[in-house]
Amino acid sequence: MLVLGGTAFLSAAVVELALERGHQVSCLNRGRRRSPAPGAELIAADRDRGEVAYAGATGEWDAVVDVTWQPAHARDAVAVLGGRSAHWAFVSSASVYADHDVPGAEEGDALLPAYGQQGPAQIELYGEAKVACEVACAEAVGDRLQVCRPGLIAGRGDPSDRFGYWPARFARPDSGDVLVPDRSEQWMQVIGVADLARWLVDSAESKTVGTFNLVGDPMPLSAMINRVQHVCGSTAAQVAVDPDWLVQQQVNFWAGPRSLPLWLPSEGYTGFGARSNKAAKAAGLQLSTLADVVKESLGFEQELGVDRERTAGLSRETEAALLAAWSARSDKPVAGPEGQS
Ligand SMILES: NC(=O)c1ccc[n+]([C@@H]2O[C@H](COP(=O)([O-])OP(=O)(O)OC[C@H]3O[C@@H](n4cnc5c(N)ncnc54)[C@H](OP(=O)(O)O)[C@@H]3O)[C@@H](O)[C@H]2O)c1
Incomplete structure (x- = not known):
């Protein structure tokens, strides 16, 4: 080969x-x-x-x-x-x-x-x-x-720092509250690098031809983040923040500095994290569980250091400043006498 x-x-x-x-x-x-x-x-x-x-x-x-x-x-x-x-x-x-x-x-x-x-x-x-x-x-x-x-690939050796942001964030020992985008309706899918490598080597051996989407099974982004948190054993509180407010604060979508990785704009990306993987599955694609993909990504992040400077995500300081500004914002609903807001 x-x-x-x-x-x-x-x-x-x-x-x-x-x-x-x-x-x-x-x-x-x-x-x-x-x-x-x-x-x-x-x-x-x-x-x-x-x-x-x-x-x-x-x-x-x-x-x-x-x-x-x-x-x-x-x-x-x-x-x-x-x-x-x-x-x-x-x-x-x-x-x-x-x-x-x-x-x-x-x-x-x-x-x-x-x-x-x-x-x-x-x-x-x-x-x-x-x-x-x-x-x-x-x-x-x-x-x-x-x-x-x-689509999005995760696991050991990922240079993009995108998916790994979430396990690294929940695995921080002094985690504090974790800022997440309030986008329960957004779809996301991730494929583990080991699954993709296995698909490519299998394909070379079997001489499989054709065109295939190589994507994980779609799920709501919020469910994916919850699953990451669960696998990391974290009990931190998630603070779900309005996406429009995040945009006003110049938080970037998807990747890169000052971003919330995997978060997408509400317009034009409804199917971005929800492509079909039917053809590849019919041709033999085996997907690991999300928990296994998270464990591999977490192991890699722990080797690199969960508090390191990243190319994607929010720094500790930026996230803390955003959480403070979100909690102090003047237009937030005021709690009523019964504690309702
Ligand atoms: N990460 C994701 O989530 C994602 C999503 C969709 C698709 N993909 C695709 O998945 C693939 C990932 O591939 P990858 O992880 O192996 O990384 P890659 O960054 O695409 O490839 C890097 C490899 O190519 C070599 N290379 C780069 N420039 C070269 C040049 N001018 N001459 C000779 N060799 C060169 C590099 O070695 P040297 O630098 O030493 O030359 C290294 O071995 C890519 O096709 C990417 O587009 C990734």
Whole structure:
């Protein structure tokens, strides 16, 4: 198996599992992160250099897995290696879809226009770039191709800090009150990185082709947060805060600094956390329980330190300031004589 990548979160998990199953594995990357798992061969190359980057990947491959989001990387890889691999898995993203408003949407849903400019795509056009990668793969290796479209991935090695914010937050020893968005009607779904790696290695072995959403089972965001709290054994009080107020306080949606991870705008995202995973399940996808995904994510967060500076979420100070401002706001309902508000 040749993994284009292989030393980060998902692609590293694919390499480890393929090795465990006794496959011979090579990883092509620049060698800027950790070394590939012991037993895997490193083919050091920079894909920004074009087709020459693949010169070291000689011979025939039973399976190639590519995780890039740069159309030129995807195009050059299939041009050089496509004719020498019996199966090709391109890891795309649910961000390729044009709309995120319909719960239960399946793989035939309309896509964004493919990125068509010269040169590398910028992150703002991530979805369009992934569409262009899918098109390049379909044109070159369509008869052997699996397009895998994950939604939110969680677990060991997650560099985005998104899902892990919640277990880390509830696992803080001096937890205090926990600020949560008051969005009980929002859907969310998460897939564990181990489940996705298993799906990709199974697919390489069985040569499964087609296009699949790789997403967890949808549930209300509030239920997901409650489940995280339960698994963390936390008895902290949740303070559910009005989303409009959070927006006024410049708290960001979904990810990044000063955010409440996984929280989405109320308009336009009704189906974002509720895509269908029927096709992948019919083709053999096995999902761990949410509790198991949380436990793995919690273990990883505890190793890193639950109070560390994060790339996604609210800092301790920001959350405390927001909770104080929420409790002191002048427009809050006043408690009546019977204690009702
Ligand atoms: N995280 C999520 O929730 C989520 C959701 C939907 C879809 N996805 C998709 O899931 C996949 C995740 O893949 P991943 O975790 O393995 O991480 P990744 O960040 O997509 O890939 C990183 C790997 O590619 C290598 N690489 C990067 N630039 C390179 C270059 N110019 N030349 C050669 N190698 C290069 C890196 O090694 P070096 O830096 O050493 O070169 C590393 O091994 C991606 O396709 C992502 O788009 C993720």
